[in-house]
Amino acid sequence: MRRPLVLVRCLLATAAVLLLGVPGGGASENLQPPRMEVSCSRSEGCFLLLREALEQAPDSAVIQIGPGVYYEKPLIVNKSVALQGAGADRTRIQLVDPDAVAISVRGAGLSVEIRDLAIQGGPRFSLRSEEWSVNSGTAISVQNDPPESEIRTRLRVIRSRVVGIEGMELQGAEVIITDSEVFSVTSGIRGSGRLEIQSSSLRSISFQANVGPSNGVGIWFLGPRLVLKHSTIEDYWVGLRYDSIERPGSGLFGELISQGNLFTQNDVGVIVGGSLLQATFLDDSFTWNLSYGLVIADPSCGEDLGLREFIGSIDGAGNEFAFNGQGDICPEDYPLPSGFRKP
DSSP states (O other), X not given: OOOOEEEEXXXXXXXXXXEEOOOOTTOOTTSOOXXXXXXXXXXXXXXXXXXXXXXXXXXXXXXXXXXXXXXXXXXXXXXXXXXXXXXXXXXXXXXXXXXXXXXXXXXXXXXXXXXXXXXXXXXXOOSSGGGOOTTOOEEEEXXXXXXXXXXXXXXXXXXXXXXESEEEEEEEEEEXXXXXXXEESSOSEEEEEEEEEESXXXXXXXXXXXXXXXXXXXXXXXXXXXXXXXXXXXXXXXXXXXXXXXXXXXXXXXXXEEESOEEESSSEEEXXXXXXXXXXXXXXEEESOSSEEEEEOOXXXXXXXXXXXXXXXXXXXXXXXXXXXXXXXXXXXXXXXXXXXXX
């Protein structure tokens, strides 16, 4: 069944909201799906219009957002909906409140899609250092609510750009990110649940904000499952930090699958820790990291990393290690499988 279509456009015209084709009042079942048009006379962008569109859109609607900048207070998504822009370089949703979240997805069993959009947390957050603001917020938050629900909310982010002090915060949801970019100062993506990232990039921008070396983490994940493929993580304190979480009745458990990724110019490329964690690295590159390419949480690695000691298994093959400042792997004598390193 095709989703109903809701069309939102940022136009240089008199402010207006028009909703057409909404079933009701004896309307025929053959009416076209709901279509909403929003126009605005402000040449610098549209203000506080998407909230109304979200409130009026029926469940499972597609909200088509035209080119422009949409300045919004925090948007709460509590229904299944798709937000479809005209491209990450053409359609931007920008948070106007400091220390808040631009888009919060809350509920159980929801299906939400963000496609061809730029989501910017914070009133003055920019990739240009002179416009950077410490009052910037989080771009996207996804929470399975109630947390104990076995019916997970699903979020897909496709061909989009996510920018914020923190990019995305996940709590128990299923999230798939494809062909997208995440820029952040602290964590790019943080939380727990089931996360899959493909053909995307995560980058710290604190160096552009003149605040010194990044102290953030590209992906700070607590499990239970992370799949990362053909992506790049760079310029963070730690590129990827995976620490398996405790599950009631089953102890600690986590699964990490990393394939064809580049971890570069971080302080540490990847850190893994926790019990009952299965980590697989295939054809990954760990290059030009300031200290180590791969750290397996162990007291012999020196500083307290704040992770549980690693008790699990690591396998993989064809991984490249080069030009890491203090060493490629810590501890150096960890019993990695034959073929783990590319010759």
